Amino acid sequence: xxxxxxxxxxxxxxxxxxxxxxxxxxxxxxxxxxxxxxxxxxxxxxxxxxxxxxxxxxxxxxxxxxxxxxxxxxxxxxxxxxxxxxxxxxxxxxxxxxxxxxxxxxxxxxxxxxxxxxxxxxxxxxxxxxxxxxxxxxxxxxxxxxxxxxxxxxxxxxxxxxxxxxxxxxxxxxxxxxxxxxxxxxxxxxxxxxxxxxxxxxxxxxxxxxxxxxxxxxx
Ligand code: SF4
Numbered sequence: 001x002x003x004x005x006x007x008x009x010x011x012x013x014x015x016x017x018x019x020x021x022x023x024x025x026x027x028x029x030x031x032x033x034x035x036x037x038x039x040x041x042x043x044x045x046x047x048x049x050x051x052x053x054x055x056x057x058x059x060x061x062x063x064x065x066x067x068x069x070x071x072x073x074x075x076x077x078x079x080x081x082x083x084x085x086x087x088x089x090x091x092x093x094x095x096x097x098x099x100x101x102x103x104x105x106x107x108x109x110x111x112x113x114x115x116x117x118x119x120x121x122x123x124x125x126x127x128x129x130x131x132x133x134x135x136x137x138x139x140x141x142x143x144x145x146x147x148x149x150x151x152x153x154x155x156x157x158x159x160x161x162x163x164x165x166x167x168x169x170x171x172x173x174x175x176x177x178x179x180x181x182x183x184x185x186x187x188x189x190x191x192x193x194x195x196x197x198x199x200x201x202x203x204x205x206x207x208x209x210x211x212x213x214x215x216x217x218x219x
Contacts, residue, residue, distance in 0.1 A: 006165075007172045014039065014176035015183070027184065027211060029077045032070045036132070039173045046166045052145040058125030059148040060140045062114040064107065066190040067134035068177040069210060075119075075193075076200045076207070078132040085201055088118065092198045103195045111157050118194035134193060139170035186210060189219045 004011065018035055025031040067075075079085050092098050102115055116122060119129045127133055142148050143161040151158030174190065181188035187210060199217060200206055206216040 018180040056125045059152040061117045061120045064110045065193040070177045071134040072196045135174040139167045
């Protein structure tokens with residue numbers, strides 16, 4: 001179990017920021033976009049000199065990635081504004097088992113199957129939503145890319161060395177969104193990214209339902 005005790009004051013401060021902005025601007029997608037950019041511009045500066053990740057490695061984009069519902073909504077909004085919804089719609093429709101194959105699977109299934117993220121450009125191994133990727137993705141990094149490669153090719157659970165505080169500082173933003181939404185009586189959880197955004201793409205009416213306080217996904 002990861003401990004976020006050290007980051008508790010940071011998470012609480014973020015929750016207050018989220019509450020304050022929602023009070024001023026309302027609970028809507030525009031507020032979430034502002035908050036996302038705000039958090040990025042206030043990211044704690046930490047040592048990252050030994051990170052070996054590079055564009056096109058993409059190993060961690062074949063593992064279970066989670067996001068809070070506001071982050072999934074931010075991505076959906078990005079796709080809408082960039083006229084990319086149709087592209088993903090086709091991709092999702094072409095895989096009828098898209099949700100069942102990944103939503104609640106455990107880590108062993110992910111490690112064994114190495115299913116790519118919906119947003120991974122498989123040819124170039126690049127993220128197609130890089131600027132709005134969830135904080136979990138921003139948290140992932142490796143101090144030894146050879147281990148990422150080995151774990152990927154051997155389909156084995158592999159401990160990847162990283163800067164733990166750097167990782168948790170990013171995850172803390174997602175936890176802050178999750179916690180605040182719960183306090184506001186909105187459905188709130190860390191959900192598997194691809195299937196959650198796919199659900200929103202296929203059922204856009206769920207977005208208003210969520211803002212109105214309804215359940216949009218069973219967890
Ligand atoms: S959102 Fe982007 S960075 Fe995150 S797993 Fe998907 S492709 Fe990779």
